[in-house]
Amino acid sequence: MRKLFSLLVMLIGFSQIYAQTVTGTVQSATDKSGLPGASVVMKRAASEAILTTSTDVQGAFRFERVPSGSYTLEVRYLGYDLLTRSVQVAQAPINLGVLSMQEQNTRLGEVQIIGRAPLGEQKGDTSQFNAKAFKTAPDASAEDLVTKMPGVQVQDGRIQAQGEEVRQVMIDGKRYTGEDVTSAMRNISSDMIENVQIFDAQSDQAAFSGFEDGNRLKTINFITRKDRRQGYTGKISAGYGTDDRYMAGAAINYFNNDRRITVTGLTNNINMFDFSIGETPGGGMRGRRGGWGGGSPIGIINTNNFGINYQDKWGKKMDVSANYNYSNRDIVNDQYRFRDFVSDEAGLQYTEDANNRDREDGHRLNMRLQYNINENNRLLVTPSLRVQNDEGFTGRNARTFDLNGTLSESLNRSSSDNTSFNFNNNILYSKRFGDSGRILTTNFNTSINNVDGDGFQYEQTQNFENPDRNVLRDQYIRLDRTNFSWSGGTNYSQRLGEKSRLQFEYNIGNQMRDSDRRTYDYVETAGEYADFNMPLSSTFKSDYLSQSVGPSYQYRNDKARLQLNARYEFATLDTDSQFPVDLDPLKRKFNNFLPSAEYEYKFSQSQNLTLNLRTNTNAPSVEQLQEVLDISNPLQARIGNADLDQDYQTRFNARYRNFNAETNRVFFIGMFGTMTNNYVANSVYTTNVPEGIAEGYEFRPGARLSRPVNMDGFYNVRSFFNYGQPLNFISSNFNVNGSVGYSRIPGMIDEQVNYSNNTNLGAGFNISSNISEKIDFTVSTFSSYNIVSNTLRTTQNNNFFNQNTSLRYNWILWKDLVYRTELNHQYNSGLSAGVDNSFLLWNMSLGKKIFKDKQGEISLSVNDLMNQNVSIRRNVTESYVEDVQSTVLQRFFMLTFSYNIRSYKGAPATEENLQRGPGMYRGGRPGSN
Template sequence: MKSLLSALLLLVAVVQAFAQTPAIFGTVQSNSDKTPLPGANVVLSRTTDSFQTATVTDTEGRFRFERVAKGQYKVEINYLGFEKFSRSFQVQDGPVNLGALQLQDASTAIKEVQIVGRAPLGEQKGDTSQFNAKAFKTAPDASAEDLVTKMPGVTIQDGKVQAQGEDVKQVMIDGKRYTGEDVSSAMRNISSDMVESVQVFDGQSDRAAFSGFDDGNRVKTINFITKKEARQGYTGKASAGYGTDERYMVGAALNYFNNSRRITVTGLTNNINMFDFSVGETPGGGMRGRRGGWGRSNPTGIINTNTFSLNYNDMWGKKVEVSGNYTYSNRDIVNDQYVFRDYVNSDTTYVENSNNRSKEDNHRFNFRLQYNMNENNRLLVTPSITLQQSNDFVQRYANTVAGADTLTRSLNSTAADKTTLNISNNILYSHRFGDSGRILTADLNTSYSSTDGDTYQLQNTDNLVNPARDLYRNQYVSQDNDNFAWSGNLDYSQRLGENSRLQLEYNIGNQNNDADRRTYDFVESTGTFADLIAPLSNTFQSDYLSQRVGPSYQYKTENTSLQFGARYQYATLESDNEYPKPYSLKRSFSNVLPSLEYEYKFSRSQNLRINFRTNTDVPSVGQLQQVLDISNPLQLATGNPDLNQAYQNRLNLRYRNFNAETNRVFFMGVFGTMTQNYIANSVYTNGTVPVALPEGYELQPGARFSRPVNLDGYWSVRSFMNYGQPLNFISSNFNVFAGVGYTRIPGMINDQVNYANTTNFGGGLNISSNISEKVDFNVSTHSNYNIVDNTRNQAGNQSNNYFTQSTSLRYNWTLWKGLVYRTELNHQYNGGLSAGVDKSFLLWNMSIGKKVFKNQQGEISLSVNDLLQQNVSIQRNIASDYVEDVQSSVLQRFFMLTFSYNLRKFNGGEAPATEEQRGNWGGPRRN
């Protein structure tokens, strides 16, 4: 620590020798109403040479240029719908405040464009794609989700919104983050006619935004910039429906807007597999096909849901920005599944039929407070609390089959009650030393989790090869896990010159786990579970301490941005076991973690970004616990206390090109991962296992024993390409996308290494209407062909290649005086799946509705979900030692009569006063 402090002081002394240069800043506003203009392009040029740099304004219309040398300069500002602005000025010793720069409205010119041609889609600004909402026509009651899926590069895959080949994980409204976990719900709670423009970009972490150095933690983000007139008022919707088979749905959503204050309240009760309700809801609740929620990309089973959610965003004064979300959800799920598993290097298959019943109660709370003390100090606090209670009952009938012979039959019943509590908090502070170019950033993360559960297991296993080895068990499992973790990070960065910066980072973190799992046999004489089974019990404590230190260097010019660094990480892992036998472990790890960020701007509309990162992954408590898991007697499993941490390398490449003159968009991405010491699965099928099994727990015929091990050789690479342009002859937008991927997963089968290799070829197209508000359609198709190869497939005749194709049509048509017809068709074709699994289906939903009341605020509709009664759910899973197909029960045909009422009132308003979400104290963002 002393040497580290000395190095830091030496670094400060050295960098102080560099000359300090002033900053240039200001605000861009509309001349007509003085509202800030977010996303305006600001170009700074030196009139005496060719120097030029650029940035974009934040959500308050602010911009800032750091490290500007003395001289004569000119600033030029471009913003869609406004006249070009230009001003010249002199830079001397001190900072230059250009004040409020007001742009003249170019409404006359825009009207001329609207008469003779099509509104421009938008433009590319560095790594930000900005789209003009006026260029996309949607139905009057459409949501922002309907709007963005018309835009180039944005699709819905498996119920999730994707942009440029990646899942959208963050939604912002006027630069403010929507505090919640369901991004689709956030987009459905914004009506499309409220949106002025849409920005798609890779959002940085809070720490990177505060420090000015990219830490590689980026998430695909969509930011909706609303119209000025939609920033005060409210929108809402309430619906109630009842249908055949006693299907019902009652829901309401209300959005209140008052400039920076935004409140969203939603509530829902239903038994038609809806997880949320929004102002963009469609009649009957099923017109969106198979929708996900809270991590369920494809909801399966019959699900009753009662939920309530409150989302809040506001400015407390001029310096404190807050947002919060509370969600309560109660679910009752009935789900039956069929599993067919084909093992590698074996003629044995595993077949399972299960009945699953579960009840869940969830409370989730997230809060975010950002305090902008002054221009040089910022504080961010983000606490989160989750409480979940669940009751699960599973009845599983399974057997192993070799050829035409059944080896083992098993009937298991499991009842489990579990309570899980998660509490976390992050405190992030950043200080900028005036205009010196020095920034200090510190953050502290803490988290606590607790799991308390009781499980009752009743097992009856018939050994058809040797009936003397039939098994019957009646057991109780008590589990109590506690985890506490904390980490602290300190970053110091310093400007070295006009275009370069240096940062030194130190991180220290600790994870402490305390796990207690005890298994008891039922004692007939006492009628209680009193006989402790030591081999199936495990008391485990572990402590993982890691420290990381290293420098990063950043260099930026007009067209180039380069950042590279390296961290040295040293970690220790200590653990102690009481059951099944006393055992102590102490291990240390040391790694060098390099990183690289490179961006090159070919022009204003096209750029290339390359990102390389390394990180380590410590084994979980469950993977380290050497306790025998017999919840499925045909698939025994245990942990491995000798596991090492995994070392991962990630390389991403992205190229973007947006031609604003032709409205053509092109995106290409390549994403690769390679892992050393990958935590793989080692499987034993021949009756021999690497650990001593307790008496009476030997493998049944056809059963498998598995445990995690470290193996090298995991790697995955995939590419994605998207091209989009308008089709003027049918007033529609056209998108075509394609990708190739390869994944190699190592594993072991009977102590021999096996690699599961999967090659994927995919592609598709999407056509969305831009005709009028009365005719709205979207046609898309997406195909995937997968080649599956296992190196230990000695038989050579097992083919697990499969083909899937998903085609969908959504069509809304306002026929006459508020009479609305809606239909949605989703066709799924599956080729190459296992016997007994449905190959394909057509999901057809439709509704006919009539608008009523003044301004057509109400609607009465009759809808049918799954008209042809073909809906199914199929998923293929590929592991290192098997390929399996899982078919789950789903909701099928029902009719529903629904009444909906819409609320809408806008009073206009000013642009919300928000802190710069994508700002960079280390220098301007060169877009």
């Protein structure tokens, strides 16, 4: 032990002698403002070794573990001259102080060079785009800007970048506190943006410790122009149309450097879920909008919404952000569902007509408080709260049939009133022990979730095989569910030498869940729900305790970074149930080895490769564990399984990025995959149910009972690529993209194993204009071919094709007339009979800019001009393939008045400022960076 301690002391001393930190701050020489996102490079004079980093929101940068020697430091920032410094690293930390950069156009006098701005550059795993290179309409939002960039697209209402959904938005390096990233992007005007960065953001834990934990989020960071960081922007709109369609909304942004406040409000019945400064005048221009979490809206939705987002710096040490949102919605959604089962019974199928009426009333609050105690100590607290009430009614007519005719027909009516409360809080503390290379991080998380609800269910089912077994039931259901969990962990890392680090981590977590569901039958003579129904009732408790411990090793040099992790996890799952049957408490133990690895290699400043492998486990949910019958749809019943084990998941991904700043060509390719053992699959019974499962349940002819079981053999692999380059002859940007995917879902049907295999092939392209601010268009198309096969019944294999083509066109005509149009053509083949296969959604508006500064507009718009809009979704599972058609908003006309607000300190909101925006490139040398 004494020798080991001596060796450790020697290693610490060695690391302190041969590696030091280099820090500094990059500012504009003109106004002394910090330059965020600047590229900082240290080149070693005696070799080809290169160290790279970027400045933070204040313009500060920091290099860790810099070996002794002579270096040349280079700083690059779009629109500024290259800055170089000679740096001599010895045995003490170096602070270079303030590095002032000169703007390129300050030395050109009255000369202006107008040309094509460089798209941007690749900086390690960060793709940085120059907003000047993408021309947008004067009143465009950040969302309109980023969807012109290579590798960024809207898929099912969600913003995707480099094949992954964008999960986080930052402004000048600070997180936007809120759950809806699309709303955040719509509330930033494009003329405020200087650069856009796309990268995989580390978790707070990983960012503090320096060790990857596998919890990265696809992130877009908007770096704002320094002359747009003080002032306010906003939009106010109101409109009324045919069929009593209406909309009124406002969004106001106030910003003063670190302080940013956004207030939004909206009331409407045209499927708008939020309002923003990027809102296109007229309710018809909503072709690609979604709700919370993205996705295209279905149904007819009335929404009343209010939100406020706050971000500030309290003093020099505290960063604070908060987001509050209130939303009230009434939803009308009718659906038709056709389901083709994988079964030994020839031609077993299911149809359903459902009328859904829902009312949602919810409050959400998210906060983020980061206290930078000093250079070496940081504290982060992130609480969140959500309170929601949901009232719903569903009327369902369902039928099962085969080649011989109808087997069962069921009429169901159900209503519910549920109130939920969710609170979560995480505390994260990080300490760096000076320049010794030692870092300690610790975190503690608590979570409380409660659901309290009442429900009523009525069923009238006809049995065509045996009319004596027709079913009539009328029931009241009381639900009380509480989940409480806590978790904590400590990570300690130590520098081993010039290029390596070692970390030791310990984590512990506990999930305690209690679910009580009680069902009462209606008693005619008593006139109340007085008969306790034990088979449809259940009390269930579970306690899941997990602990993990293990080391991590990281090696980093100028070109590569390698991290290896080895964790050992041991967990226990205790369950207890009193009824429908009184079971003995069940206790299970799990022991798993959880390795992970990550490798990153930089071929050059513009080429980067990342490989990642992660393993983890997941405990089954209380809904999956609780053995209570759910016959809200009696022809598709469900029951839980208290014997479920945790699953074991292996995830991998590979990403290659190449961004040639000289040719403006961009190439991304990625592969993402998941393999799961003990996957929670569905075991479906169509005839007899084994003894001990769903005692007392009587099958309706053609009905199915599903029960979760653990199975091996789940695979999901997907690849994505994007290639983009400018098309100079039409002043536009061209992108071509494609994808290949394969999924394998295991399941069981009447005790027989079935694997549902789905192969997906996709390809498409888009062209976005870069002509001028007066002409803005985007043309895109994407086609997808799916091959579905089943191992149990090959006669039900199925292939289907989908193509989505869209055109968005904005044109500022003569005398301030503005024409906007959106066309979206959806083509499907291979879907079920009776489902509308193809449609054309055409939205259009014509507006007139008014007032002296042209900030007002009156517009007439039409939604779904051809009256063809439909919603079709295909779902593929291990036991069936189904097509679902839902209610959507169709044709209406609307007259709208909108007023844009723009006022920047030192940059008045004139027509020139509104139209210049990021689309114009003035000053500097074409292609310079």
